[in-house]
Amino acid sequence: MLQPKIQPSDGLSFRTCSVFIFMVLQSVGEPSQLICSHQPIVALAGDDVILPCHLEPAIDVRSETVLWTRTDLDPKYIHVHKDGRPVYRSQNPSFKNRTALFVDELKNGNVSMKISKVKISDAGKYVCILDSMMKDASIQLTVGVVSTPVVEFVSNQSREVVLQCEAKGCYPEPELFWLDAEGNLLSAGPPETVRGPDDLYTVSRRLTVEKSDSFTCRVQQKNINQSRETHVYVPEPSQLICSHQPIGALAGDDVILPCHLEPAIDVRSETVLWTRTDLHPKYIHVHKDGRPVYRSQNPSFKNRTALFVDELKNGNVSMKISKVKISDAGKYVCILDSMMKDASIQLTVGVVSTPVVEFVSNQSREVVLQCEAKGCYPEPELFWLDAEGNLLSAGPPETVRGPDDLYTVSRRLTVEKSHSFTCRVQQKNINQSRETHVYVPDARRRRKRREDEKTKDETLL
Numbered sequence: 001m002l003q004p005k006i007q008p009s010d011g012l013s014f015r016t017c018s019v020f021i022f023m024v025l026q027s028v029g030e031p032s033q034l035i036c037s038h039q040p041i042v043a044l045a046g047d048d049v050i051l052p053c054h055l056e057p058a059i060d061v062r063s064e065t066v067l068w069t070r071t072d073l074d075p076k077y078i079h080v081h082k083d084g085r086p087v088y089r090s091q092n093p094s095f096k097n098r099t100a101l102f103v104d105e106l107k108n109g110n111v112s113m114k115i116s117k118v119k120i121s122d123a124g125k126y127v128c129i130l131d132s133m134m135k136d137a138s139i140q141l142t143v144g145v146v147s148t149p150v151v152e153f154v155s156n157q158s159r160e161v162v163l164q165c166e167a168k169g170c171y172p173e174p175e176l177f178w179l180d181a182e183g184n185l186l187s188a189g190p191p192e193t194v195r196g197p198d199d200l201y202t203v204s205r206r207l208t209v210e211k212s213d214s215f216t217c218r219v220q221q222k223n224i225n226q227s228r229e230t231h232v233y234v235p236e237p238s239q240l241i242c243s244h245q246p247i248g249a250l251a252g253d254d255v256i257l258p259c260h261l262e263p264a265i266d267v268r269s270e271t272v273l274w275t276r277t278d279l280h281p282k283y284i285h286v287h288k289d290g291r292p293v294y295r296s297q298n299p300s301f302k303n304r305t306a307l308f309v310d311e312l313k314n315g316n317v318s319m320k321i322s323k324v325k326i327s328d329a330g331k332y333v334c335i336l337d338s339m340m341k342d343a344s345i346q347l348t349v350g351v352v353s354t355p356v357v358e359f360v361s362n363q364s365r366e367v368v369l370q371c372e373a374k375g376c377y378p379e380p381e382l383f384w385l386d387a388e389g390n391l392l393s394a395g396p397p398e399t400v401r402g403p404d405d406l407y408t409v410s411r412r413l414t415v416e417k418s419h420s421f422t423c424r425v426q427q428k429n430i431n432q433s434r435e436t437h438v439y440v441p442d443a444r445r446r447r448k449r450r451e452d453e454k455t456k457d458e459t460l461l
Contacts, residue, residue: 032059032109036128036139042224043118045145045171053128053137055109062106067129068099068113078126079113081106094121118143120171120199144224145171145200149217151232153265154206155339161234165217166204172223178207179216186215212236235263238315242334242345248430249324251351251377259334259343261315268312273335274305274319284332285319287312300327324349326377326405350430351377351406355423357438365416367440371423372410378429384413385422392421418442 036053043049051068055061066081073092079099080087088096098116105112111128123143129136147167155162167174173193178186189206196202207215212235220227242259249255257274261267274285279298285305286293294302304322311318317334329349335342353373361368373380379399384392395412402408413421418441426433 030057032057032133032135034111034128034130034133034135034137036137040140040142042142042144042226043115043122044224044226045118045120045143047118048114048116049118049141050112050114051126051128051139051141052112053139054111055130055135058109060107061109061111061130061133064106064130064132066101066106066111067131069127069129070124071127072124094119115141120145142223143171144221144226145169146221146224146226146228147174147219148228149176149219149230151217151230160208160210161237163207163209163215163217163232163234164204165207165230166202167219167228168202169198169200170203170219170221171200172221173201174203174219174221176203176205177218177220178205179218181214181216183216209234238263238265238339238341240317240334240336240339240341240343242343246346246348246429248348248350248432249321249328250430250432251324251326251349253324254320254322255324255347256318256320257332257334257345257347258318259345260317261336261341264315266313267315267317267336267339270312270336270338272307272312272317273337275333275335276330277333278330300325321347326351348378348429350427350432351375352427352430352432352434353380353425354434355382355425355436357423357436360412367415369413369415369421369423369438369440370410371413371425371436372408373425373434374408375404375406376409376425376427377406378427379407380409380425380427382409382411383424383426384411385424387420387422389422415440 032055034053035056036051041049041051062084067077068079069076070078075090075092077090078092078095079101080090081101100114102110102112115122120143123141125138125140127136127138147170149165149167151163151165153161154164165176165178167176176191178188180186186207191203191205193201193203203219209215214231214233216229216231218227218229238261240259241262242257247255247257268290272287273283275282276284281296281298283296284298284301285307286296287307306320308316308318321328326349329347331344331346333342333344353376355371355373357369357371359367360370371382371384373382382397384394386392392413397409397411399407399409409425415421420437420439422435422437424433424435
């Protein structure tokens with residue numbers, strides 16, 4: 001069979017003919033479709049987003065007019081690309097300087113549009129149009145604002161704890177759930193949702209629990225496939241604990257009445273009250289809205305009380321009283337009103353005096369010693385002890401209470417031999433004691449001392 005022979009004089013090479021034939025076949029093949037994403041595109045406010053759209057099979061559209069519109073807006077044009085460049089004359093002003101095509105990709109049929117710094121108002125249905133090709137396709141944009149929920153203790157009673165979870169500034173409207181440590185849904189109070197003038201939602205929900213455990217508050221926004229969680233651990237219900245032992249202080253000193261929450265809870269936002277119900281007014285110290293309130297304070301405590309403000313976050317509500325007076329003694333009550341907690345503590349104030357010992361009688365065979373302690377409070381006990389610390393049999397104590405409410409106590413001891421003795425004054429209520437030691441010489445030395453004293457007296461005469 002004879003084959004036709006192509007001569008160079010034909011003007012076309014074999015390769016050139018092949019390319020030409022391929023182009024002809026392509027031009028009569030299946031027409032291109034303009035395809036945008038069938039799934040809504042989700043973006044968070046403030047982010048950049050791409051609305052994907054392309055021709056399939058790909059066709060170079062660099063010479064085409066590409067329009068992006070939203071028919072619910074006026075003007076409806078979001079982006080116009082004509083004669084190889086963007087045209088801004090008819091663009092909706094809310095999209096000014098925020099839209100762009102991928103110019104280098106137009107030759108591949110990619111007509112996707114990028115929107116920068118997305119706003120909530122950008123949410124809607126966008127239409128891409130290739131007018132001369134009579135093609136168009138739409139795509140949905142959903143814009144959201146996500147907020148991490150904040151959990152706070154609303155109430156912390158002895159038997160139950162009330163937690164509140166709140167998420168502010170959300171869009172679209174979110175759902176809020178409480179979960180246990182295993183991720184199971186918990187029965188909680190109804191959600192409370194408020195829509196602000198900025199179209200953002202605030203949602204809150206309370207949960208009441210009666211046991212120590214971990215809990216999770218989850219805010220979920222299905223439309224934008226977003227969720228945020230906050231975990232919280234609820235300890236055993238806190239108890240307000242003040243010292244069970246009376247606190248002793250000496251008049252003129254400073255004293256601290258220790259009181260704290262256990263487990264610790266931050267009480268900086270709580271009102272802390274210290275009172276004495278036997279006084280009028282009964283308020284010793286009031287701490288409210290982060291500062292002391294003096295208006296209702298008992299005047300005898302003016303400028304003498306304080307809390308340890310830096311320790312309130314650790315649940316420490318101890319009170320310091322400066323320059324304690326005897327009249328400060330009494331039963332104090334610490335109250336955390338909003339938490340329905342209170343506890344009491346007893347303050348005992350004392351005045352301590354060191355005893356004075358003197359020789360009342362100094363005979364040849366026996367010596368009478370007297371020990372006296374003046375200006376004591378509360379009423380003290382007085383003892384005589386030997387050198388080994390053993391109690392000695394002494395005369396009965398004599399106690400006198402003066403007009404200043406201070407006590408004077410004295411007691412005599414008769415001894416017959418040379419030895420060391422101790423007079424001890426003890427005040428159990430304030431856990432204080434004072435001692436004075438004395439040495440009684442033997443009879444010979446006592447006689448010699450008396451003779452010396454007699455000689456001295458005669459010389460003076």
